[in-house]
Amino acid sequence: MLKITLKDGSVKEVQKGTTVYDVAASISGRLAKEAVVGAVNGKTVDLSYKLEEDCELSILKFEDSEGAHAFRHTSSHIMAQAVKRLFPDTQLAIGPAIDNGFYYDFDTEHKFVPEDLERIEAEMQKIVKEDLKLERFELPRAEAIKFMAEKGEAYKVELINDLPEDAIISFYRQGDFVDLCAGCHVSSTKEIKSVKLTSLAGAYWRGNENNKMLQRIYGTSFPKASMLDAYLLMLEEAKKRDHRKIGKELGLFALMEEGPGFPFMLPKGMAVKNNLLKYWREVHDKANYVEIETPIMLNRHLWETSGHWFHYKDNMYALEIDNEDFAVKPMNCPGCMLVYKTAMHSYKDFPIRMAEMGRVHRHELSGALHGLMRVRSFTQDDAHIFMLPDQIKDEIIGVVNLIDEVYKTFGFSYHVELSTRPENSMGSDEDWNRAEAALTEALVSLGINYKLNPGDGAFYGPKIDFHLMDCLGRTWQCGTIQLDMQLPQRFELTYIGKDGEKHQPIMIHRVAFGSIERFMGILIEEFAGKFPSWLAPVQVKLLTIADRHIPYAEEVSAKLRAKGIRVELDDRAEKIGYKIREAQLEKGPYMLIIGDKEAELGQVSVRSRDIGELGSLEFDVFVNTLLSEVAERSLKTKFEKVE
RNA sequence: GCCGGUGUAGCUCAAUUGGUAGAGCAACUGACUUGUAAUCAGUAGGUCGCGGGUUCGAGUCCCAUCACCGGCUCCA
Numbered sequence: 001m002l003k004i005t006l007k008d009g010s011v012k013e014v015q016k017g018t019t020v021y022d023v024a025a026s027i028s029g030r031l032a033k034e035a036v037v038g039a040v041n042g043k044t045v046d047l048s049y050k051l052e053e054d055c056e057l058s059i060l061k062f063e064d065s066e067g068a069h070a071f072r073h074t075s076s077h078i079m080a081q082a083v084k085r086l087f088p089d090t091q092l093a094i095g096p097a098i099d100n101g102f103y104y105d106f107d108t109e110h111k112f113v114p115e116d117l118e119r120i121e122a123e124m125q126k127i128v129k130e131d132l133k134l135e136r137f138e139l140p141r142a143e144a145i146k147f148m149a150e151k152g153e154a155y156k157v158e159l160i161n162d163l164p165e166d167a168i169i170s171f172y173r174q175g176d177f178v179d180l181c182a183g184c185h186v187s188s189t190k191e192i193k194s195v196k197l198t199s200l201a202g203a204y205w206r207g208n209e210n211n212k213m214l215q216r217i218y219g220t221s222f223p224k225a226s227m228l229d230a231y232l233l234m235l236e237e238a239k240k241r242d243h244r245k246i247g248k249e250l251g252l253f254a255l256m257e258e259g260p261g262f263p264f265m266l267p268k269g270m271a272v273k274n275n276l277l278k279y280w281r282e283v284h285d286k287a288n289y290v291e292i293e294t295p296i297m298l299n300r301h302l303w304e305t306s307g308h309w310f311h312y313k314d315n316m317y318a319l320e321i322d323n324e325d326f327a328v329k330p331m332n333c334p335g336c337m338l339v340y341k342t343a344m345h346s347y348k349d350f351p352i353r354m355a356e357m358g359r360v361h362r363h364e365l366s367g368a369l370h371g372l373m374r375v376r377s378f379t380q381d382d383a384h385i386f387m388l389p390d391q392i393k394d395e396i397i398g399v400v401n402l403i404d405e406v407y408k409t410f411g412f413s414y415h416v417e418l419s420t421r422p423e424n425s426m427g428s429d430e431d432w433n434r435a436e437a438a439l440t441e442a443l444v445s446l447g448i449n450y451k452l453n454p455g456d457g458a459f460y461g462p463k464i465d466f467h468l469m470d471c472l473g474r475t476w477q478c479g480t481i482q483l484d485m486q487l488p489q490r491f492e493l494t495y496i497g498k499d500g501e502k503h504q505p506i507m508i509h510r511v512a513f514g515s516i517e518r519f520m521g522i523l524i525e526e527f528a529g530k531f532p533s534w535l536a537p538v539q540v541k542l543l544t545i546a547d548r549h550i551p552y553a554e555e556v557s558a559k560l561r562a563k564g565i566r567v568e569l570d571d572r573a574e575k576i577g578y579k580i581r582e583a584q585l586e587k588g589p590y591m592l593i594i595g596d597k598e599a600e601l602g603q604v605s606v607r608s609r610d611i612g613e614l615g616s617l618e619f620d621v622f623v624n625t626l627l628s629e630v631a632e633r634s635l636k637t638k639f640e641k642v643e
Numbered sequence: 644g645c646c647g648g649u650g651u652a653g654c655u656c657a658a659u660u661g662g663u664a665g666a667g668c669a670a671c672u673g674a675c676u677u678g679u680a681a682u683c684a685g686u687a688g689g690u691c692g693c694g695g696g697u698u699c700g701a702g703u704c705c706c707a708u709c710a711c712c713g714g715c716u717c718c719a
Contacts, residue, residue, distance in 0.1 A: 103714095111646095111647090114647080114648075199647080199648090199713055199714070200646080200647050200713085200714085201647065201713065202646020202647070202714070202715055202716095203645095203646080203714070203715045204645080204646095204716065207716075209645075209715080209716045209717080213645060213716095215646075216646085244711095248654085255710095257692080257709070257710050257711090260709090260711090307719090308719070311719065312719055315719085333719090362718080364718070365644050365645090365717060365718090366644070366710090367715080367716080369711090482719090543679090545677065545678055546677060547676060573675080573676065573677085574676095574677085574681095574682085575676090576677065577680060577681070577682095578681055580678095580680055581680035581681055583680090584679095593678065593679065595677090595678055596678090597678085605678085605679085612680095
């Protein structure tokens with residue numbers, strides 16, 4: 001192992017041959033998108049540079065530098081200016097700076113093709129060379145509208161009209177180009193040294209699908225060409241972790257044309273999934289949940305009662321059987337409501353925590369599908385908690401803590417969002433206010449920072465969402481806690497209170513993993529396919545040196561299997577170097593090399609995927625160390641090199 | 644669903660202006676019996692995503708369709 005000293009003085013141990021990118025990724029979660037340049041002992045290196053000895057490593061972040069935003073914003077103006085020069089009929093919409101770059105939305109008769117990006121880039125280079133100064137000026141509203149109307153910029157006029165009464169309306173000028181803009185910018189176009197237009201996309205005006213679709217061009221820019229190169233390299237490195245790529249390489253899951261959005265779990269992926277389920281049951285058992293299972297398909301009447309038929313009919317898989325409409329469940333809640341109603345409940349029973357690993361199907365739009373992250377069939381680790389009004393806060397705190405415990409087990413960092421009442425919601429103001437207050441209170445009392453999304457709640461209640469990030473920095477909702485004041489009412493759920501009267505229980509709906517499949521996708525990217533030993537589909541790979549070692553290898557295999565260890569034997573007549581290489585590419589945590597020496601002494605020669613050759617160990621020592629690693633769900637190897 | 648792109652052997656990729664599809668790895672067979680990241684030789688493998696059309700001739704051009712990739716929208 002190497003000792004890597006970081007800029008802040010902390011020391012990190014990594015395996016020899018680890019890339020600078022991997023270190024960066026492990027420091028900032030998967031948010032390595034911020035890491036633009038690495039420097040080893042003060043010397044700048046590529047992110048794919050392999051660390052071979054102890055060193056000081058710094059990861060330089062352009063994001064952190066002042067002016068990154070202004071820099072990109074100016075780049076977007078230069079792109080708009082270039083587009084206007086090349087395609088004068090173009091109307092400008094909006095062009096902001098974003099993480100990693102910028103974009104601009106255009107409305108033009110000309111259909112942009114990828115080759116246009118090069119032309120536009122070339123024109124941008126000219127504008128950079130022209131050294132145009134950026135000048136800011138303000139106009140009163142009426143003049144501003146007139147100014148933009150004269151230029152034929154209808155979108156800008158609409159934007160100005162929608163600005164608040166007291167807004168200052170500012171413009172930036174660079175040469176012959178003027179754009180409505182609040183700022184801020186660098187002082188001259190010549191500061192933009194390195195720019196690349198990265199992609200072409202459609203985007204609805206103002207993000208509304210009923211509006212016209214505009215043409216959006218994405219780009220990125222940096223103060224130095226070397227930083228751009230490093231950024232592009234970083235993207236390539238990140239793509240190596242893509243769960244779709246690794247899932248195929250390691251035989252974890254498959255997506256087939258025969259079932260778009262319906263993932264197939266292959267034996268190795270199923271092993272991972274089963275270990276997740278085992279862990280999940282353990283955690284929920286400890287937290288006093290009971291587990292149920294409800295049918296995959298239920299009749300229309302149920303979905304009308306729940307409100308899903310009205311709200312989500314188009315996204316449900318419906319079918320008619322014996323002249324009756326049925327739908328495959330898109331959620332587990334209604335089934336759970338029926339289970340609740342199978343018995344009378346007393347306030348003394350509360351809270352009731354009813355969990356279900358439910359397979360749900362949702363007909364997502366074809367364009368929304370994405371590997372395991374966004375699918376049409378997935379397994380929710382669902383639970384519904386029924387409780388009294390004064391138990392809400394504690395229950396929510398309990399769930400937040402449970403989700404936190406689960407994520408910590410995997411070493412994930414996450415962020416939390418609180419979404420409030422949307423427009424097409426059901427329920428009274430009073431219910432909504434109470435529900436939103438309960439969620440907010442729980443988050444505040446836990447001291448959790450959260451992002452507020454006004455109007456983004458579910459139609460039946462507000463929610464707390466937990467988001468994890470993929471290898472390219474896109475975030476995905478995983479855990480969620482939703483307070484539901486609708487379903488108990490619609491299903492007329494009751495419990496008998498202290499007063500002997502019937503009352504309506506409070507219910508929350510929650511998931512921790514969210515979708516097991518999506519969580520697996522995140523896991524694959526987090527570990528780059530190198531699952532910790534408790535999750536690894538194959539924990540130990542046995543490699544024989546020669547055919548005469550097969551009997552002893554089979555003996556070792558049987559003994560490991562008896563201990564509940566997942567083993568695979570490679571007894572092919574290949575050279576050991578070749579077998580090791582293949583096993584290493586399969587990313588399993590341990591290899592045991594079996595040759596004359598081992599067979600004679602009854603030992604095992606251990607190799608770790610992370611550390612390399614460890615040396616010979618007594619069989620029991622190996623097994624016990626591995627079992628304790630698995631039992632603790634350790635994220636790191638507990639083995640050390642035998643000297 | 645919308646905008647743009649891609650689709651050739653199990654995988655990763657080639658194939659001049661339209662002229663009968665090729666490599667590496669994997670697989671299979673044989674030899675080698677090997678000590679910590681690739682042994683050698685041979686064999687087999689493709690209706691070029693699917694369906695139309697243009698043409699003497701289409702992997703190459705056109706239309707339609709499916710899937711995937713990047714966005715947008717959506718995400719109970």
